[in-house]
Amino acid sequence: MTERRTDPVRDDGLHVFVPALMGVGMIVSGILVIADWLQGLLPNGRVRRKQLVASGAKGVVVSVAQAAGYDIAGPDFHAREWRARWAYAGWVAVFASIGSVALLVGLLAFNDDAGLFYRNPWMVGIGTGTAGVLGLVSLQLLFFAAVHRRSFRAAHVLVETTWFGRLKMPPADPSEFAASLRLIERKGIR
């Protein structure tokens, strides 16, 4: 005698098993949709990785050239560059808004006689400090937005070495990368 195989759908009569299965499926689907969305939002470090690839490749080329008695001149593949003008303007708006809100919240809390921080000087201090720092940063960004690449040397250094500048995409095509390198003879080596 053979035992009949149980069919979870038919035996369950669509009472418990199927809704549970569908529920789990929906939850997992929802999680995947959110995960995909988040993944799209998060920075994927693409430029950083490209920079590491280019500088690593340059290191290999340099070691080969040096073995033959040469040096290599070429771009710095870890460099940063100016962001777009509108990006600086956008950041000004964001920082200025946050700074204003921080100052406002601090003052309201200080003056709110029913509140926990009534006459507490720390609240004014923190609010003013935050607003001050963000205000200075906003001024700097406003300056960058206004004069942009025509700025003076120190501003260029600031942009090329800090987050004020964005990571510069190295040549993606290997031929372009190769063309950016130049052989220099080392004096007295050969």
Added chain:
Amino acid sequence: MDYQFAQHLEGHGSVATDVGGKASSLDRLVADGFPVPRAAVITARAYRAFVSEAGLEPFLKDLQHGPLPPVDQMAADQSRVEAEFLRPPMSVELEDEILALVGEFLPAGQVAIRSSATAEDMVNASFAGQYETFLGIKTADEALTAVRRCWASLWSPQVRAYRRREHIGEDDLAMAVIVQSMADASWAGVLFTRDPQGSALDIKVEAVPGLGDDLVSGRVTPHGFVIDRSTLAIRARGERAKLDFLEDLARLGLRIENRAGSPQDIEWAMTRDGLRVLQARPITVSRPLAVHDDGFDTRAGSTDEYTPRGVSEMLPGVVSPLLWTINAPMLEDAFRSLFSAIGVSNIGTGRRLVGRFRGRATLNLSALREAAASLPGGSGEEVERQYLGHVLEHDHDHDLPRSGGGAFARGAAAFRNWRANRLLADEVELIKHAVHGIVHLDIDLRPLPAERLLRYRSRIRDLAWRIYATEVAASSAAASAYRALEVQVGRWLGDEEGARWAQRLTAGALAESSVGAGRVNRLRDIYERHVVDIPALRASLARGPRPRDQIRALGARGISFLDEVDHCVRGFGAQAIYGGRTWNEDMIGVWSQMSSFARKPERSHDGGEDSLAELVDMLKRSPRWRFKRIITGQLIDMRIRMLRRMVEEATLYLRCREEAKSSLLVLGGAERRVIFEMADRLVASGHLATATDAELFSDGELEQMVRGAEPVFNQESERRRRALQRARDAGPLPEVFEGDPDTADHAELPTGPIMQGWAASPGVVRGKARVLASLAAGTALEPGEIIVAHSTDPSWTPLFLVAGGIVLEEGGPLSHAAIVAREFGLPAVLNVADAAQVIATGEELIVDGTTGQVRRIELDSEESDDD
């Protein structure tokens, strides 16, 4: 202190004519990272200065041209020579330098003073134990005397006799002297990586307690050990001695052999700090060889099974000693790196994964099966399916290893795989950029001194090691991902459909990246750009295989076209094997590719993205599919999402593999330039008769000759040339064999009208067969003919543009032929047993790349008539 007559051996490169063979070899060991005691060398310049200042030239001329003393007067003759070297005063500068150098070493303990002649440790003459070595030197005065006696030993009667017997010239001989920290040894001795008197599959170790000097000089009888190269198991041991470091020692010896490229005779010492290498030189005792063995074949005798499948694309045909000794260590190391990364630990350290039989490259199938089986969920069967295209029938002695492994073990293995593969794409990008950079620099090699040339080559080789490792890792990842895709689609649509869809889904994705297509596309661009301006170009190209003169006759535009083609082809690098023949050495392959553009319209690719959309659409239309989606509450279709991920992963790894392979071949062009430069120098110095003779020597031998070692005798190169020709004449190896491939079982040739193989690229074509034994024979291929061959490699790509279909005896789903055939939309059936032997040129065939059948029309109609 800056020395005029001395230098430290720190691995920065040294010339044998300056520091002697032994010191040069030590310096290379240091450079390669082997554990060598701290050492410096008093150079040959010091010897020459001393001989000149002391006025010893006439005395040495007499020794050089005079008769050798009778045996009973040798001791007296030696004393006379020593006295001549001990008596004269030394210049203050030279003496000060020697004292200063020895003074650097003495505070740390006793030193050893060793001879290092400029004629020493050569490929055919090792001079082992012939020159003086002084151990336990405690004072500067003792050191000065020892240095003088080392110089004198260059002219001892025994050494003069040895030189005359080996026909080694005595002009411009000199002796450098090594000053080395004494290894405080508990045991010391000699290791031969291939037993010179016994089996070449064994390592021979001779050991004595304490310092090994007595052993090298032959004054004591050592404890002898014989170690299996494959398993590192000790086959025979010295009676009383039991050394627990033998396995480490054997492993060290094999690593040195790997780096040197030839069997080595290594002096070693076991100290408190571990094993130390005192020197290493090539083994000079020859062994009996088979008629087609040039001395570089793997010795038959182990119980491992080997197969040429899978590796014959990377190292196709009979591989010359030079290319074998360059490529095999890199490939071996690449497999070991992969195994180490994915957690395989049961491969014996001394066991070779890559072998050479009849000059042809093979893989150790037994070792690969065991490796796969040691992974959770893995099996030897999968290895056979991947490399052979089918599973072998096994008897009880060869049951396939199969792994168990629970869910946790499988998860851990999957994590290890993910970790090993996650940076593959970035690594491939880095490699591509670096290779382009190196080729673009186009450094002029002619003015480089020998040491700098060798160092340049060594840096290029470092990158090649890296690319080999990446390619093998990417191949493995691609094979796993492709198989997973095949199995998954097979679960939904059946096994056959699974295999067919896996091909289609991954075909278009490779259109721009594969070794063949990249080249084809670049040449096509040039052709299409110029053919608009020069209408006569099409006719010139279509006319024949050597159109250069006709194109030049077209005027300035024709010349500009030729320049652009030449420039482009220079960047293609090697045709099929790293360091091997390049595309610009013989442009016939390029012109036949160009000719095919003129003669045949462009093919359309079956794009992977379109195929995926088609498959998704087909799956979604199925009511069963829709029902399952509803019942499991999938708001997004998770199976489609998984399918997309699997296709992405398979195409990513396949692309990585193809791009790594392509980069390796391009870099191979740079290596080829160095080989030619070395060969030209060796021709100029009389070491080689012609530059092409370089192929007959190992990488190590060539390097030694460039460093100034004596030439390898002409009769040896002649013997190797004959052996290689016999290996070529002997034809391909059996699919799988154990021991000697010549004694492997040969199945009867198929006689039926239908031959079954592996469906590699879909489509049906009818045409005449063209059986090709080599790429050169491909010039006879007419458009639309079906290529029938044993196997192909990347250099055959131009033929694919002309052919109507492909039938090969070898090849699996991921072989080059399968990938390029799919790219060009050619019907292809691979793995058709004995196809190239039974099908004749001109025979009419129907090739069905969808079902994997090859129908021989004439036999088919004969059978129908009989019926």
